[in-house]
Amino acid sequence: MSDRDASEAPYSVTSIWPAVVLLVFAIVVFTIARGYSATSARFPSMVAGAMIVLALFDIWSRSNLPGAKLVGTFGGTSFRQREMMHNPRFLEQLECVGWIAGAFVLMATVGLLAASPIFCAAFVRLRGRRSVIVSAGIGLGVLAFQFIVFEWALDYELYRGLAFTKGGVSAW
Amino acid sequence: MKNILATGIAAVALVTGGAAMAEYPVDNNITFVIPYSPGGGFDTIVRQFAPALEEAMGTTVVPENISGAGGSRGGQAVHRADADGYTIGIYNIPGLTVNEVTGRDQGFALSEVTWIANLAVARYGLAVAANSDINSVEDLCSKGSPAKLSDTGATSTASVTTRISFGIMGCDIVDVTGYSGSNDAMIAVISGEVDATIKPVSSLKKYLRESGSGDLKLILTLTEDEVVPGVPTVADIGHPELAKFTLNRVIGGPPGMPADVVAAIENGLRAASESDAVTSWADGAGVELGFMGATETAAMMDDLATFYQEYKDLAAAPE
Amino acid sequence: MGLDTLIDASLAILNGGSLAYLAAGVLLGLTFGVIPGLGGTTALALLIPVTYTLAPLDAMYLAGGVMGATSFGGSISAILLNTPGTAPNAATTFDGYPLARQGKAGLAIGASATSSALGGLIGLFTLLLFIPVAREVVLSFGSSEFFLLTILGLAAIAVSVKGKLLRGLVAACLGLLIAFTGANQFNGHTRFTGGIDYLWDGIPLVPALTGLFAISQMIELALKGGSVADEASRLEAAKMKISGVGEGIFAVFRNWPVLLRGSVIGTLIGAIPGLGGTVAAFLSYSSTAQTAKDRETFGKGNIKGVIAPESANNAKDGGSLIPTVAFGIPGSAETAIFLGILVLHGIEPGPQILLQNEKEIYGLIVALTASAVGASILGLIFARLLVLITRIDVNIVVPVVVTLSLTGVYVLEGRMADVLCALLMGILGYLMIRFDYPRLTLVIAFVLGEIAERSFHQVRLISDGQVVEYMLSRPVSVLLILATVVTFFLPAMRKLRWWRQTGTAE
Numbered sequence: 001m002s003d004r005d006a007s008e009a010p011y012s013v014t015s016i017w018p019a020v021v022l023l024v025f026a027i028v029v030f031t032i033a034r035g036y037s038a039t040s041a042r043f044p045s046m047v048a049g050a051m052i053v054l055a056l057f058d059i060w061s062r063s064n065l066p067g068a069k070l071v072g073t074f075g076g077t078s079f080r081q082r083e084m085m086h087n088p089r090f091l092e093q094l095e096c097v098g099w100i101a102g103a104f105v106l107m108a109t110v111g112l113l114a115a116s117p118i119f120c121a122a123f124v125r126l127r128g129r130r131s132v133i134v135s136a137g138i139g140l141g142v143l144a145f146q147f148i149v150f151e152w153a154l155d156y157e158l159y160r161g162l163a164f165t166k167g168g169v170s171a172w
Numbered sequence: 173m174k175n176i177l178a179t180g181i182a183a184v185a186l187v188t189g190g191a192a193m194a195e196y197p198v199d200n201n202i203t204f205v206i207p208y209s210p211g212g213g214f215d216t217i218v219r220q221f222a223p224a225l226e227e228a229m230g231t232t233v234v235p236e237n238i239s240g241a242g243g244s245r246g247g248q249a250v251h252r253a254d255a256d257g258y259t260i261g262i263y264n265i266p267g268l269t270v271n272e273v274t275g276r277d278q279g280f281a282l283s284e285v286t287w288i289a290n291l292a293v294a295r296y297g298l299a300v301a302a303n304s305d306i307n308s309v310e311d312l313c314s315k316g317s318p319a320k321l322s323d324t325g326a327t328s329t330a331s332v333t334t335r336i337s338f339g340i341m342g343c344d345i346v347d348v349t350g351y352s353g354s355n356d357a358m359i360a361v362i363s364g365e366v367d368a369t370i371k372p373v374s375s376l377k378k379y380l381r382e383s384g385s386g387d388l389k390l391i392l393t394l395t396e397d398e399v400v401p402g403v404p405t406v407a408d409i410g411h412p413e414l415a416k417f418t419l420n421r422v423i424g425g426p427p428g429m430p431a432d433v434v435a436a437i438e439n440g441l442r443a444a445s446e447s448d449a450v451t452s453w454a455d456g457a458g459v460e461l462g463f464m465g466a467t468e469t470a471a472m473m474d475d476l477a478t479f480y481q482e483y484k485d486l487a488a489a490p491e
Numbered sequence: 492m493g494l495d496t497l498i499d500a501s502l503a504i505l506n507g508g509s510l511a512y513l514a515a516g517v518l519l520g521l522t523f524g525v526i527p528g529l530g531g532t533t534a535l536a537l538l539i540p541v542t543y544t545l546a547p548l549d550a551m552y553l554a555g556g557v558m559g560a561t562s563f564g565g566s567i568s569a570i571l572l573n574t575p576g577t578a579p580n581a582a583t584t585f586d587g588y589p590l591a592r593q594g595k596a597g598l599a600i601g602a603s604a605t606s607s608a609l610g611g612l613i614g615l616f617t618l619l620l621f622i623p624v625a626r627e628v629v630l631s632f633g634s635s636e637f638f639l640l641t642i643l644g645l646a647a648i649a650v651s652v653k654g655k656l657l658r659g660l661v662a663a664c665l666g667l668l669i670a671f672t673g674a675n676q677f678n679g680h681t682r683f684t685g686g687i688d689y690l691w692d693g694i695p696l697v698p699a700l701t702g703l704f705a706i707s708q709m710i711e712l713a714l715k716g717g718s719v720a721d722e723a724s725r726l727e728a729a730k731m732k733i734s735g736v737g738e739g740i741f742a743v744f745r746n747w748p749v750l751l752r753g754s755v756i757g758t759l760i761g762a763i764p765g766l767g768g769t770v771a772a773f774l775s776y777s778s779t780a781q782t783a784k785d786r787e788t789f790g791k792g793n794i795k796g797v798i799a800p801e802s803a804n805n806a807k808d809g810g811s812l813i814p815t816v817a818f819g820i821p822g823s824a825e826t827a828i829f830l831g832i833l834v835l836h837g838i839e840p841g842p843q844i845l846l847q848n849e850k851e852i853y854g855l856i857v858a859l860t861a862s863a864v865g866a867s868i869l870g871l872i873f874a875r876l877l878v879l880i881t882r883i884d885v886n887i888v889v890p891v892v893v894t895l896s897l898t899g900v901y902v903l904e905g906r907m908a909d910v911l912c913a914l915l916m917g918i919l920g921y922l923m924i925r926f927d928y929p930r931l932t933l934v935i936a937f938v939l940g941e942i943a944e945r946s947f948h949q950v951r952l953i954s955d956g957q958v959v960e961y962m963l964s965r966p967v968s969v970l971l972i973l974a975t976v977v978t979f980f981l982p983a984m985r986k987l988r989w990w991r992q993t994g995t996a997e
Contacts, residue, residue, distance in 0.1 A: 009927075018926040022661055029668055032683065037491040040680045043944045044671045051664035058657055073990065076656030081790065082927045088714040093925070096713050097918060100706060103893055104914045112901060116894040127713070128886025138887060142894055149522070150902060154537045158898065159907055167252055172689075172907035209904060210539040211831025219543060219835060235540070239904050241691040242674065279688065320953060327679035348952045350634075350677040350945035352765055355820040363630040365953055378819070378841030385842035456837035489679040 009079040010087045019058035026051035099123060111161030113151070117143040196257055196433050197231040203253075205261035207246025209239045214262050217291060217421055220453050224444035229436070242327070243268065244278040251280035255426040257433035260288065265420040266476050267329045273480045274327075274488045282477070286429040287422065287469040289441045292454075293462035294372035294419040296333055296394040297403070299379070301361050302387055309392050309409060312368055313343035320346045320366040322357040326489040330354065333417040334370045337394065339486040341411060347490075362387045372419055373399060374458045416479050420462075422469060438466050497619070500853040504552065504861060512549045516556015517862050521869065523557070524564020527705030527892060528899030528913070530577040530697065531561035535828040537902060539835065547836040548854050554832060555858025558825050560866035562768065562804040563607040567870065570599045570797070571880045572719060574708045574892065578700045578938075579768030579804045581931055582776040586789060586796025593792055594720050596878040601739020602794050603801045604867035604874070606750055609743065610802030611863025613754035614761070614809030615856060618816075621762075622845070625817035632763060634949035635962050639971035640763065641943035644770050646979045648932045651777040653790055659932040662923065666933035669694050670940025677948045689908045698900045698909040699916045699937065703930050705896045706917025711924050713889045719881040736874045742794045749779050749795045750802045757803030761810025764822050765942050768807045773935055775803035781982065805863050809856070816852060819844040829855065 026048050033044035061071040071077070088096075106115040121139030124130050150156045162168060204222060208214045215237060222233045238246040243264050253259035263285070272282055300306045312319045321338075323331035326349045338345045351357040354371050358379055361369050368391075379388035382400075393399050396407045396415045406414035423441060425434070444450055445463045454461050464472065480487055503509060519538075523529040534557045542550035565576030570587035583603065590599040621628060645663060652659035672683045673693030684690040712719070743750055753775040760771035779799035780789040789796050811822030819840030821827035830840045838848055845852055870877075880888065900913045923930050947958075954961030962968040 013926055018928075019661075022665070026664070029683070036682060037678075037680060039491055039678055039948065040675060040682060043947075044668065044682060047664050047667045047671070051661060051668070054657060054661045054664065058661060061657065071657075074986075076652070076654050077658065078654035079927055081654055083929075084711055084715075084924045084927070086715050092714060093710075093921075096710050097921065099713070100710060100893060100917060101914065103890075103897065104910060107897065107910065108907060112898050116898065119894055120890040123890035124887055128884055130884075130887070134887075138891065142891055145895070146898060150537075150898070154541065156537055156902060159901055159905075167249070170252070171249065172911070210536045211828045211834075213834075215539075216831065216834045219540070237905065240906060240908075241688045244691075245688070317955070325674075325676050325679055327674070346952050348949050350949050352676075353820065355818060356764070359629065359818055359820070360633070363633055365633045365949075378839065378843065387842065453837040456839065457834055458839045491678065 009082060013082070014062060014079055016059050016062045019055050019062060023052060023055035023059065026055055099127065107159070107161070109161050109163055111164060112158040113143070113146055114161065116146055196436055197229055200256075200258045201232040201234050202229070202257070202437075203259045204233055204235045205246050205250050205259065206235055206237045207239060207243040207261065207264070208237065210237055214264065214421065216457070217459065218262055220450055221291065221441065221444045224447040224450050225440050227447075228443035229440040241279075242271070244271075244280070247285075248279040250424070251285070251426055253426045255286065255429040257425065257429060257437060260423055260425045260437060262291075263422045263424055264329075265422045265473070266332075266418075266480060267327075269473070269476050269480050270329065270332050270487050271327065273477070273484050282473065284427040285424040286427060286434060287424045287473055288429075288434055288437050288466050289423045290420055290462065290464035290469045290472065291423060291441065291445060292421040292459055294374055294460055295399060295415075296330070296370050296417050296419070297373040297376050297390050297400070298368055298370050298392040298394070299358070299361065299376050299388040299390050300368045301364060302381065302389045304367070304389065306367065307389075307391060308404070309341065309343070312391070313338075313341070315367070318344040318346050319368060320348050322351055322360040322366040322369045323347055323349045324351050324354060324357060325349060329419055330357075330370055330372075332487050333394070335490075336483045336486040337370070337406075337411075337414045337417060339483070340414060341409075358388065370394070374460055377458060416476075420472075422473070434466050496849050496853045497857065500850070500857040503548070503854070504857055509549060509552050512545070512552040513556045513858055513861060514865075516553040516858070517560045517865050517869070520557040520560030520862065521564040521866050523899075524561035524576045525567050526895045526899055527568055527574045527576050528697070528701035528896030529902070530565070530899075531558050532697070532824045532828065533899060533903045534561065535825055535832075539828065539832060542832050543835055547833070547838065547851055550832050550836065551829075551851050551854040552858045554829050555855045556862045556865075558808055558829070559611060559805070559859040559862025562808075563604060563801070563863070563866045563870055566603040566607065566797075566801050566804070567600060567877055568892075570603060571596055571877065572708065572712070572888065572892065574705045577768075578696070578704075578934070579772045579807070580800070581700075581704060581769060581934060582772045582800035583797055583804075585776060585931075586791070586793050589790070589792035590794070590797070591878075591881050592720055594881075595735055595792065596720070596881050597874055598735035598739040598742070598794065599797050600870060600874045600877060601736035602742050602797045603739075604870040605740045605743040606753070606798045606802040607805045607870075608864045608867035609750055610754045610757060611805035611808065611860055613751070613802070614758050614806030615860045616809075617755065617758040617806070618809040618812055618856065621758075621813055622816055625813050628762060629814050629817045629820075631967050633965070634946045634953060635965055635968045636971060637763070637765070637942055637946035638950055639962065639968055639975065640766065641939040641946070643971055643975045643978065644766075644774065644935060644939050645943075646975045647774055647777045648935045650978060650982045651773075651780060652929045652932055655927065655929055658928045662928045662930070662933040663936040666936030667940040667943075669699070669933075670937045671944065676941065676945045689912075693941070694937075695904070695909060695912065696938070697903050698913040700934060701896050701900050702913035702916025702918075703920040703923075703934060705892060706913060707920025707924055707930070709889045709893050710917065710921040712885045716885060718884055719888075736871060739794070740871070743798055746795050746798055749798045752779065753799045753802030754806040757806030758810035758813075760803070761807030762813035762822055764811075764814055764820065767823055767938065768804055769938050770935065771803045771807045771810075772800035773931070775799045777978075781978075808859050808863070812852070812856065815840070816845045818842045 030048035033041050061068050061077040103119045117139035120142045121135040124138050125135035204218050206215050206218050218235045222235050226233045238249045250261035306312050321334050334347050348366050357369050360366050378384040390403045393405050394414050394417050395405050396412055523534040561577055565580035566583045568574050568576040569580040569583040570591050573584050573588040575581045587599045673690050674681045756775040757771045760766055776799045811826050814820045814822040815826055821830055897910050900909050950958055
């Protein structure tokens, strides 16, 4: 890895760890695949095997070992055209994923029709720091869309949530 | 508004019906569970029957698609429901029977399902390409190398039928599985990729010279009586037991449904299957209606379970 | 024969009632197209109960309206939010989104609308040309060709990820492994399910793609803050009085070879059942990007990078009807549902569908084309308004897109487990964005994985184990092998020459 790239991309991205995680994953999958019958095992073990080799090259190109630069040149390991150029802190990322997971939990418990406006209004109000009126307006807009398109026009009953349906999680 | 209408019709039914059905099916919609996505064969037949069933039963019938896990998710949903007659489902038979025999956990036991009726039945036929030199099963089995047949999944009913029936006939074959639909499997025969295929006669008909495009040639039907003129049956070649292989669309409900409720739904389905709307649709869409009542259906289910148990090893998917 | 019916069908559509169904289909298709997670398949599946009460022809107009409009709708969100509205729009994000960030969203939408409409028209004419030989086309595509086509698709992704080849290949492996989950088609054995019932059918496509594209992108956007378009470009665009929509339209005509190639690739790939628009759009993009003189600018906002996938995207609908007119079999998930609607109306699709149900088929073809054109015109009219999305605070865009797309995932099969799957895939997608592993290679590999495996298995059985000999004996297979070799080695040769000349990496 050239120094210039490293100075641009954050260390967590260019370090060897993402590649190491993928290597471990590939090894686990390879081991499981070997346990299947010959026909079933052929493709998964072939692909997992290839992934192990590729992940090793990935680790090599991220290291300071001799030849790392050559691997980078031919393997194409540049970090210059990253999709995500900003570098949020770890807790920020966790919080954001938490919001999305929260949306799912809300949908699962009180149903899609109730959860959608609540989540939207809360997100706009708490994260976007918009006024209550704007937040409520967006929540109501989403509710209106969901209701008009699905419940009314297409006569489709959206999930009502664990709190209001029988069968619990097994009905998912 | 539909509900008011339904209540009105139900009130009429109340007067004509016996005392035992006084409560059913008045106060609720009937949910008709389809264990597959919209647009398939099971979905279509339920949606065709639903309006006629509504008329016969005097209540609203709501088809609901609960797809997933090869049809077992929908079956589980019916199994969990109250046995009050307001939830019924359609079952893929003998697909589920075969799964059970080969030891796959489906989350419910077929022996516990309350069987109500059988709506349609499809019989199988063996076809080769129209321009092929093969004209009989004998030709197919004595062509030097094992004949190749095409199928969708190895656990599909057609593939299980293929493996067991050629096993019984003592004929060595290669079942090439993995085609994405039964049409694709038939096209593989037309293009010459494989030698033959076993598919429902109603599907094959579209490709036969007498009734369709003329790409395929039927050389055997898995029936006891002749269904296509001039084509030999399994009885003719000395294996009448192969006529047991059919594809059924069976209706059932949660375990322990009251007998009067079962009878009410059975009668409703019978009336629906005789209605003009359903019969004319079946004619156009090439669906073979074959109505059976609750007792007959339950007996058939037992019979099938014993039959497939006997050929368990052939039914199991290959390595 | 065909032309008369076509004209009749076109005239019939002008009849008031039919036009209303078509218009309703277009509006629904556009809406479902724009919203990630909701697509043409979902719209048609939801419409099945509705079409039951309609006359068969009206049902065709409704279905055609939906099918024709979704792919353009999907390009809008691909361009404005880097989130393909439907999976086939994924390739449009490569250059469409950079354009939007530079404040040139109007240009991109103008080009997308025009190439969608023209692609749809070219696809239709290609279909009409192909109708007489449709049977031969379908029959010449056996298991061997299916397998080789998936390999070509995989080779095309491998070379198209600029400067990230190694990580792209790792992501492709991951995508293949995801595709192998569940009960396999050929021997019914289950793999990697961990005893979870849900995984029996494998990881479902729509929830997975919605998670990988939409949810992950929303996490990234929320973390970035602000709005989609850069501050600087917003000022600049304001000076330029937005738009560039007109310029976008002209760009398509200026780049007509790109349009034509995209449309032909779209029609041909669309004709192959199971491969679908994602692969068609992607192959069109990669072949354009690899052969263009200005290939360095691809991925940074080259308008040709919008024209190529979008023309393929609409042409594929015409192509997906080739197997339908030949044998009554579906060429795509949408046509499968469309055939389901026919069955519901007591029409049995089969090899003689074109003879027996000419009216319905031509009705659908006309509706499809009218819809592609109509949706694009609507798009052009509202383009200025749509572009404003890139200036809205992401904290408003994110929750709305998240809830609508998760709802979309739910309604396709009515399974909450799908929503959970989309969420988990969204987190995986975000990690891939964060650590710079390209998501599209994973997705293409995921789409192709199952077909690759089972068609290989079939070829092995059909050829009695002599796989290579069998393939070499089939002309179409040989063509595909050559195409794969060229695709794979052209960039490698180029790179080697560059390296020799300069002694440095690109």
